[in-house]
Amino acid sequence: MQASPAAKTVVIDRPFELELGGRLPALTIAYETWGDLRCGGDDAVLVIPAFSAHSHARSSTGDPGQGWWEHMIGPGAPIDSRRHLVICASLLGGCHGTSGPRSPRADTGRSWTGDFPLVTIGDLVRCHLLLLDHLGIDRLACAVGGSMGAMQSLELGLHHPERTRGVIAISGTDRTRPATAAIRHLGRKAIMNDPDFRHGRYEGSGPRAGLELAREIGTVFYRSKEEFNHRFDWSPVAEPSLGGITFDVQSYLRHQGRKAVGTFDANSYLRLSLAMDLHDVGRGRASLAELLAGNPVHYLIGGVREDRLLPVAEQREIHETLIAAGCRSSFREFTSPVGHDAFLVEQPAIEASIRDFLAAL
Amino acid sequence: MQASPAAKTVVIDRPFELELGGRLPALTIAYETWGDLRCGGDDAVLVIPAFSAHSHARSSTGDPGQGWWEHMIGPGAPIDSRRHLVICASLLGGCHGTSGPRSPRADTGRSWTGDFPLVTIGDLVRCHLLLLDHLGIDRLACAVGGSMGAMQSLELGLHHPERTRGVIAISGTDRTRPATAAIRHLGRKAIMNDPDFRHGRYEGSGPRAGLELAREIGTVFYRSKEEFNHRFDWSPVAEPSLGGITFDVQSYLRHQGRKAVGTFDANSYLRLSLAMDLHDVGRGRASLAELLAGNPVHYLIGGVREDRLLPVAEQREIHETLIAAGCRSSFREFTSPVGHDAFLVEQPAIEASIRDFLAAL
Numbered sequence: 001m002q003a004s005p006a007a008k009t010v011v012i013d014r015p016f017e018l019e020l021g022g023r024l025p026a027l028t029i030a031y032e033t034w035g036d037l038r039c040g041g042d043d044a045v046l047v048i049p050a051f052s053a054h055s056h057a058r059s060s061t062g063d064p065g066q067g068w069w070e071h072m073i074g075p076g077a078p079i080d081s082r083r084h085l086v087i088c089a090s091l092l093g094g095c096h097g098t099s100g101p102r103s104p105r106a107d108t109g110r111s112w113t114g115d116f117p118l119v120t121i122g123d124l125v126r127c128h129l130l131l132l133d134h135l136g137i138d139r140l141a142c143a144v145g146g147s148m149g150a151m152q153s154l155e156l157g158l159h160h161p162e163r164t165r166g167v168i169a170i171s172g173t174d175r176t177r178p179a180t181a182a183i184r185h186l187g188r189k190a191i192m193n194d195p196d197f198r199h200g201r202y203e204g205s206g207p208r209a210g211l212e213l214a215r216e217i218g219t220v221f222y223r224s225k226e227e228f229n230h231r232f233d234w235s236p237v238a239e240p241s242l243g244g245i246t247f248d249v250q251s252y253l254r255h256q257g258r259k260a261v262g263t264f265d266a267n268s269y270l271r272l273s274l275a276m277d278l279h280d281v282g283r284g285r286a287s288l289a290e291l292l293a294g295n296p297v298h299y300l301i302g303g304v305r306e307d308r309l310l311p312v313a314e315q316r317e318i319h320e321t322l323i324a325a326g327c328r329s330s331f332r333e334f335t336s337p338v339g340h341d342a343f344l345v346e347q348p349a350i351e352a353s354i355r356d357f358l359a360a361l
Numbered sequence: 362m363q364a365s366p367a368a369k370t371v372v373i374d375r376p377f378e379l380e381l382g383g384r385l386p387a388l389t390i391a392y393e394t395w396g397d398l399r400c401g402g403d404d405a406v407l408v409i410p411a412f413s414a415h416s417h418a419r420s421s422t423g424d425p426g427q428g429w430w431e432h433m434i435g436p437g438a439p440i441d442s443r444r445h446l447v448i449c450a451s452l453l454g455g456c457h458g459t460s461g462p463r464s465p466r467a468d469t470g471r472s473w474t475g476d477f478p479l480v481t482i483g484d485l486v487r488c489h490l491l492l493l494d495h496l497g498i499d500r501l502a503c504a505v506g507g508s509m510g511a512m513q514s515l516e517l518g519l520h521h522p523e524r525t526r527g528v529i530a531i532s533g534t535d536r537t538r539p540a541t542a543a544i545r546h547l548g549r550k551a552i553m554n555d556p557d558f559r560h561g562r563y564e565g566s567g568p569r570a571g572l573e574l575a576r577e578i579g580t581v582f583y584r585s586k587e588e589f590n591h592r593f594d595w596s597p598v599a600e601p602s603l604g605g606i607t608f609d610v611q612s613y614l615r616h617q618g619r620k621a622v623g624t625f626d627a628n629s630y631l632r633l634s635l636a637m638d639l640h641d642v643g644r645g646r647a648s649l650a651e652l653l654a655g656n657p658v659h660y661l662i663g664g665v666r667e668d669r670l671l672p673v674a675e676q677r678e679i680h681e682t683l684i685a686a687g688c689r690s691s692f693r694e695f696t697s698p699v700g701h702d703a704f705l706v707e708q709p710a711i712e713a714s715i716r717d718f719l720a721a722l
Contacts, residue, residue, distance in 0.1 A: 020601055118601055118602075118603070175595065176595075177586075177589070177590045177595060178589045178590055178592075178593035178594070178595060178608060178609075178610040179585075179586035179587075179589035179590050179610075181608045181610055181611070182581050182589055182610045182611075182614060183581060185577075185608070185610070185611050185614060186574070186577055186578050186581065186614075188603065189574050189577065190551065190554075190574060192603070192604065193551075193554070193555070193570045193571065193574055194554070195556055199604075200603075209554045210554065213547070213550050213551060213554055216546075216547055216550065217547050217578065220543050220544060220547065224540075225538070225540035225672065226540075228538070228539045228540035228543055229538045229539055229540050231539075232539035233539070234536065234537075234538060234539060234641075235641070236639065240381055240479055240635060240639055241479075242479075242549065242553070242561075242631050242632075242635060243553065243560075246635070246638070246639070247539060247542045247546075247638065248539075249539040249540075249542055249543045249546070250542070250543075250546050253543060253546060253547075270603050271603075274601060274603060274607070277607070277608065278597065278601055278607070280595075280596070308669075311586065
């Protein structure tokens with residue numbers, strides 16, 4: 001739950017106003033880069049983490065541990081660090097070095113915990129832009145993300161079109177639907193039901209059981225039915241019982257849940273989860289058409305047929321809305337038994353799409 | 362959580378051995394009937410409750426409250442009580458009058474609570490058959506059920522073909538897949554995570570928060586994405602907050618969750634949930650083909666395209682397996698924004714299928 005040892009931090013020493021109210025007196029941003037900082041500017045690619053990710057998208061000499069997008073970034077990779085300066089910053093409100101509930105408050109010196117303000121996708125994007133300002137990057141080649149990263153890359157392209165030439169948004173959405181909000185609500189409730197949550201003012205790891213369950217609920221939606229039915233035994237693997245493991249899919253879920261404890265702070269989980277539910281790129285505008293008018297960014301919108309969390313129909317709709325407004329957009333529908341999480345694993349079709357889009361930018 | 366005042370009870374005063382071990386010294390079965398008991402025998406239809414249902418499938422003079430299948434049963438209804446004696450019994454292991462965790466133990470006089478044995482779909486069906494024996498019904502016209510009721514009606518038709526001429530199984534499965542077991546695991550974990558669960562040895566309502574969450578998780582799968590996106594507001598209905606209601610889909614889920622408390626006992630929830638996960642009509646057989654050989658029952662297998670819990674592909678597969686084995690089976694694919702729960706609400710296509718099947722039996 002700490003920043004990678006490879007992460008640099010920058011402190012933006014002025015107040016940061018949050019969209020839903022509240023302010024942070026200063027902002028700390030933890031980020032990593034690959035490639036040569038001198039090739040910045042128009043060649044820079046901002047890789048934006050999804051919900052459970054962080055700045056460590058790829059290994060480096062400072063941290064040889066595998067990054068969460070190890071296969072996507074590097075010399076010769078789809079996001080080629082010989083051609084681009086690649087930047088990735090941990091998320092505002094998260095727990096990996098950028099300001100969040102575990103950060104110390106300036107006034108008390110103690111962690112914010114449950115008093116950290118609510119954040120929005122818009123806030124997260126403004127935080128990324130402050131980092132770009134610090135790095136002297138006026139305009140990116142591309143902002144790239146999957147899932148919650150795609151919500152941010154879309155937000156960046158639509159609300160700050162002067163800051164990037166391209167946007168890649170895989171398995172994201174422009175506006176969270178009630179069917180998706182229902183799912184995330186379950187995870188938050190699992191955490192807040194846990195008596196160790198203590199209204200967010202817990203010490204240490206806090207609501208372990210709740211966080212585990214939240215992650216298990218998430219996992220069912222992050223992956224596909226097809227994968228589970230192919231991968232796991234259909235018969236009991238042990239004497240049936242209520243407390244123990246009867247089916248091996250339960251072992252898998254428990255493993256995923258336990259991994260979340262120690263890598264995810266519950267207060268961060270809650271804030272980033274609600275930020276996704278509140279996501280609506282068109283908020284405060286008369287219409288999405290108004291927001292899109294004259295938007296010069298090139299978009300690559302992709303989705304996965306087996307996605308149970310953000311159905312590919314939503315991504316297709318984004319693309320169609322962009323095209324109808326005269327924007328430049330390409331759409332790719334992928335198929336993968338992995339489902340929503342497909343962008344995180346090696347998928348040649350997704351890699352080729354990203355490689356080709358960046359080459360043509 | 363009590364039996365309907367219209368329910369009659371029969372006590373089968375001999376030991377009942379459970380498939381997974383353990384025995385009940387006697388069995389109490391709570392049931393209701395509609396139509397004339399004298400028209401029993403070949404005209405009787407057994408309506409089998411799903412997970413959260415019970416014997417009160419339809420109102421009567423003894424209990425004018427709406428039944429869970431009010432529109433399906435009655436004079437002139439698809440299951441016509443002028444033509445059939447209609448019987449419905451609460452489930453073994455449940456909490457509506459038939460023996461279950463809240464029933465008193467013969468040895469101590471106190472409730473079984475967490476010591477009630479595990480049950481299987483096979484046990485539930487044998488319990489229904491004991492009721493039929495008591496009523497002097499050797500052979501039904503039809504056994505009808507949706508979801509968990511369909512698992513039981515299939516089990517009855519395949520393992521006890523001498524006891525029924527027809528089986529109607531809507532939105533059920535012959536064998537629970539890992540993808541479905543993963544979902545039910547989440548609900549059980551929500552209950553067992555609750556400190557008020559006390560290993561099942563709670564007093565009173567027990568793990569309220571856990572039971573609520575379990576039911577909320579279930580609700581997301583019982584209904585469809587399409588319904589949620591059509592029915593609920595896409596924008597926040599209140600100032601965003603973590604503890605409160607931000608979206609109206611959250612109010613709906615909370616309402617469903619709270620309804621479960623007071624109508625569902627947590628120990629019953631756990632046992633019936635695991636019974637569904639363990640369901641496999643072919644268990645202990647060399648092959649399903651062996652089980653099907655010469656099976657003379659007529660089957661109506663149906664499913665709903667929008668079902669997120671038991672996809673229609675599973676029901677189609679049951680039908681195809683029956684046909685391949687030379688059995689008589691019809692298949693209907695329904696479409697409904699309600700999803701898995703469609704059989705519980707008024708759906709003319711489902712009603713017509715059941716009416717026509719019974720008329721042709």
